[in-house]
Amino acid sequence: MLARLAIGVVPAAFLGALVNATLPGSVVLLALAALTLFVGVQQLRPRAVREARDELGTAALVAVGAFVGFGSALTGTGGPVLLVPVLLTLGVAPLRAVAVSQAVQLPVVVAGSVGYLQTGLVDVRLGTALGCLAALGVAAGAVVATRIPAEGLRRIVALACIAAGVFLVVRAAV
Template sequence: MLSVLAVVVGVLVGMVGVGGVLLPPGLVALGDMTASEATATSTWAFVFTGVVGTIAYAWRGVVPWDMLARLAMGVVPAAFAGALVNAILPGPVVLLGLAALTLFVGVHQLRPRAVRDGRAELGTTALVVIGALVGFGSALTGTGGPVLLVPILLAVGVAPLKAVAVSQAVQLPVVASGSVGYLQTGLVDVGLGTALGGLAALGVVVGAAVATRIHADGLRRIVAVACIAAGVFLLVRVTL
């Protein structure tokens, strides 16, 4: 089941930028891991989706490299800090954070989307701050980067394809910095994370290939239901 989940997560990440939020809850539920182990291992797994996603979108010439560079200025130190904070937090606190993030993403995907012109231009300060928020939150929860960055960029008026493309590339500084922090704590299951990351990377290739060819509204609703179900599961697990 974890193998299937990894492929599905990869497809969703490659196509609409969300999906990574489902892997940590899956590792808790199906891999019998603690919340900290799940977030650490999923962060390592997203190294592989980051590499493949960046290549896939760069090959199509749609990655905004200038935006990525400014986001990375905030992402790198914040992701490292997020990993270290996760390692010292009690398990229930991490689970609650995962539940809150998962439910937020699910509800966000169900909300009606206002029509934006997609021409928003963000300054360096704004992008560094966004990068810091995304880096810290993604490393803390083991969700890779796109799941936080895409909703934020869409909310401020960045074009959807541009938002998804830069979110693929931003995974690399997020998960690289986060993984360095997690490896120091000994929480990463490198073997499992590598295997799941490879499967998810295959899914990213498929997702990226169809990202510009299908209407994503139906898929977003499926993602929303899955995220809400995962969030409810985590809340129930905390209370047991």
């Protein structure tokens, strides 16, 4: 799954970084807010019980990868903010969606960073410090996520999306 996502992620993340440099910040924030609020609300809606999907087709994964790569680099979210909700919506099990989204961050970050380096917007010291701290958080989160039931994890993701969406709307208004 990861390799096929990366096929779409890499070029789209590079492009998203370049496009971001041309847009007003409020436009990017509001677009991300709308998306995260929509996905969060969708994930809270009652669902018919169905078996989780382990795999998606190649075309679907490349398309999802392109969407996530572009959107992540455009908004600076790194991947999981967009990928987890999309995979959940497509029926992927919550823990698998979270795990795949963590792994797909690497190609998103590399391709997006190369794009941003070309714009001169990268603060390498700050990025390195935050990256090291984020790695600790990811390791702790992975341990916790494996101990939460799938439905609980889906709800946590939904509420996190809603909270992030509200935060972004407020931030765009300031």
